[in-house]
Amino acid sequence: MATMRAVRLHLPTRTLSVEEVERPVPGPGQVLVKVEAAGVCLSDVHLIEGSLTPLHLPGESVTLGHEVAGTVAELGAESGRWQVGDRVVLQAGEKRDGITWTRGVDYDGGWAEYALARVDTLFALPDSIPFEQGSIIPDAVSTPWGAVTTTGGVRPAEPVGVWGVGGLGAHGVQLLRAIGAHPIVAVDPAPAARERALAFGADLALDSADPELAAKIGAATGGAGLAAAFDFAGVPAVREQAVKVLGAHGRLVLVGLTDQPLTLTDSIRFSYLQQQILGHYGSEEEAVPQLIALAAGGRLDFSRSVSEVLPLERAAEAVERLHSKQGNPIRLILKP
Ligand SMILES: NC(=O)c1ccc[n+]([C@@H]2O[C@H](COP(=O)([O-])OP(=O)(O)OC[C@H]3O[C@@H](n4cnc5c(N)ncnc54)[C@H](O)[C@@H]3O)[C@@H](O)[C@H]2O)c1
Structure with missing residues (x-):
């Protein structure tokens, strides 16, 4: 069994830990993404503090992280146009039976070495946009x-x-x-x-x-x-x-x-x-591709938005720094 590192939140105790977990295998209509950058949002702080609780999470723990960019690492069946090595940004959630499930809240997110993604929730990230800036487009x-x-x-x-x-x-x-x-x-x-x-x-x-x-x-x-x-x-x-x-x-x-x-x-x-x-919650599906196009076209610049990049092991520190506003971060990014 292949494994990977992931930052897991245990909901009953609201404890955060870096764990070695099973590396997921993409099923039909899914790809496995090697995470290159994942943003830290105040919603993650709310989840850890307990003021926000997942609505649909089936189990008691979840890998956090709803702002994710990376490269396609493995293709499931029917993975459409995607190829191994493609640079991608992941939608921060997906519709299941007409209901919005949020990545890193209701299902496993991207504070991990790898993340699963349904192919309709992937967007191509042009070479001109660094992963760190691309990762915060969905959500921030x-x-x-x-x-x-x-x-x-x-x-x-x-x-x-x-x-x-x-x-x-x-x-x-x-x-x-x-x-x-x-x-x-x-x-x-x-x-x-x-x-x-x-x-x-x-x-x-x-x-x-x-x-x-x-x-x-x-x-x-x-x-x-x-x-x-x-x-x-x-x-x-x-x-x-x-x-x-x-x-x-x-x-x-x-x-x-x-x-x-x-x-x-x-x-x-x-x-x-x-x-x-x-x-207001999230955004229309077309928001992420529109914003990628505006950034690639030079109309929007996110180069000031990434305050610091930290390794996955320092996730708890990143959360604390966002909470306490130490260093006044806009977005702290985790890099596995
Ligand atoms: N609705 C959604 O879809 C959605 C998505 C993502 C985040 N959120 C929520 O949006 C909020 C902001 O998230 P973020 O990651 O930008 O947080 P952040 O911590 O980066 O920014 C919050 C800002 O609010 C300021 N603030 C605190 N008290 C204030 C006050 N009384 N008046 C004005 N400003 C005040 C802080 O100084 C800080 O600059 C969080 O509650 C988060 O959970 C909602």
């Missing part, structure tokens, strides 16, 4: 892309707000800039995240603790308020703060995940202004 870039373009429906020249300028939010700012939103107001308690927001294209970056925040957003939008606000933090207080600075027909899009209640203090104002709160 595709989720804000879906939130901004589909759920939020942002149109050019609309004033927008981004709460949380970490892995998702930094790309949210970059993507809003690319589609012509204006002004882009970023909100984050961390000074380094606010600096990053300005570097990624925000017009204004505010501290979430700033008592003048509402007045400053009012001034930046000519009194109109925001057309769309995005929670990329997963912090309950963000929702209340963002709703207060939405304008008429404004949309608040909830991307960040929290197990805390959603509260709306001034619901009369909310109804009177006909505002909306929209849940």
